[in-house]
Amino acid sequence: MANLLEVNHLSISFTQYVQGLNRNESKVISDLTIDVDESEIVxxxxxxxxxxxxxxxSILGILPYNSNVTGELKYKGQVLNQELKEKLRGKEICLIPQSVNFLDPLMKVSEQAIGECKDEKEHAQKKSRQREIFGKYRLDESVDDLYPFELSGGMARKVLLSTALIGNPDLLIADEPTPGLDAKSVEETIQDIRNLKEHGKGVLLITHEIDVALKTADRIAIFYSGYVIEINKVENFKNANNLLHPYTKALINSLPRYGFNLTEGVQPLGEVSGCPYYENCPIRLDKCENNIPQLEEHDGVMIRCFNFKEGNDGS
Ligand SMILES: Nc1ncnc2c1ncn2[C@@H]1O[C@H](COP(=O)(O)OP(=O)(O)OP(=O)(O)O)[C@@H](O)[C@H]1O
Ligand SMILES: [Mg+2]
Structure with a gap:
């Protein structure tokens, strides 16, 4: 399977000015490496x-102006620079945005879903695809002429989802596509994302709902305090013993069906001098306090920990 998207050592920070000219650099994403293959949902x-x-x-090229970015993105083997991001955005790479604020308040929802067209013929084709996809999500014809402020929260979510699917992307970035949707629409969204995979497309599914990740993805990357601490196959999440990082084990053990053993403590914000999980870790070593472990491969699993043990449930 070919690599569709590669994110290599991506870090994102913000420059903020405190007390006049004192610059403060706050890091939000640190050294993030992840990839998405064709026919894969990560x-x-x-x-x-x-x-x-x-x-x-950052993948879509729409970060705020005060962000500082290092690292490299590649799409189909090509460096994904700002120019290429703008060229592919809304076409080969589509985003389901998290916020309905991405909708243009002054444009009818069907027209923004259709987007720019080079001629009447393309418009007619996209109009019929828009109607078909809206219809599938039970957005009837009267919705086409509504403006975003006239939509309920759930309808707006469906419009965002339909808009990304009309683009027929090779790579879909879905940023929290399901909150606020009724159970039936959640299932349909998951099914649509799975269908893209069946057609050879790649999907990066961003979520804080572990059940949606478990039902949809092939691999799951766990984010902790701006670091990816483990990337593992979905089947290994059925049993905490198959997971490697103590935080991932604790996360799975915290699910109601595994006894609801909630993990203690909060994730540190900003720069840490050692492992970001140090304060809460049940298996920490002295060196974890001042050294940051690298994300390393272990039998096909990516893990960022000096002291992981297979079969250790971390408790
Ligand atoms: N323009 C900005 N300037 C400074 N900090 C920012 C800016 N935009 C985002 N941040 C900070 O970056 C952090 C990450 O934001 P982000 O929206 O990516 O989080 P998220 O994981 O998507 O959260 P959620 O699950 O709530 O959607 C936040 O703590 C936010 O304060
Ligand atoms: Mg978010």
Missing amino acids: AILGSSGSGKSLLAH
């Missing part, structure tokens, strides 16, 4: 504020 699972949307926006 989920990024992380808590609120961990930098998931920023990752999506």
Whole structure:
């Protein structure tokens, strides 16, 4: 399988000015490496504020002006620079944005879903695809002429989803596509994402809902305090013993069906001098306090830990 998207050592920070001219650099994503193959769904699972949307926006080339980015992105083997991002955006690479604020408040929803067309013929083709996809999500014809403020939250989500699917992308970045949707629409969204995979497309699914990741993805990357700490195959998430990082084990053990053993402590914000999980880790070593482990491969699993043990449930 060919690599569709490669993210190599991506870091994103923001420059902020405090007390006049004192510059403060706050790092949100640190040394993130991940890839998505053709016919593959990779989920990024992380808590609120961990930098998931920023990752999506860096791939689309829509980061805020005060962000500093290092690292490299590649799409189909080509360096994904700003020019290429703009060329592919909305066509080969589509985003389901997290926020309905991405909708243009002054444009009817069907027209923004169709997007720019080079001629009448293309418009007619896309109009029929738009109607078909809206119809599938039970957005009837009267919705076409509505403006975003006239939509309910759930309808707006479906419009965002349909808009990304009309683009027929090779790579879909889905940033929290399911919150606020009714159960039936959640299932349909998951099914549509799976269908893209069946057609050879790649999907980066960003979510903080572990069940959506488990139901949809082939591999799951766990985000902790701006770092990817483990990337593992979805089947290994059925049993915490098959996971390697103590945080991933704790996360799975915290699910209600595994006894709801909630992990203690909060994720550190900003720069840490050692492992980001040091404070909460049950298997920490002295060296973890001041050294950051690298993300390394171990039997096809990517793991960032000095002291992981297979078969150790971390408790
Ligand atoms: N323009 C900005 N300037 C400074 N900090 C920013 C800026 N944009 C985002 N951040 C910070 O980056 C962090 C990550 O934001 P992001 O929206 O990527 O989180 P997220 O993982 O998508 O969270 P959620 O699950 O709530 O959507 C936040 O803590 C936010 O404060
Ligand atoms: Mg987000």
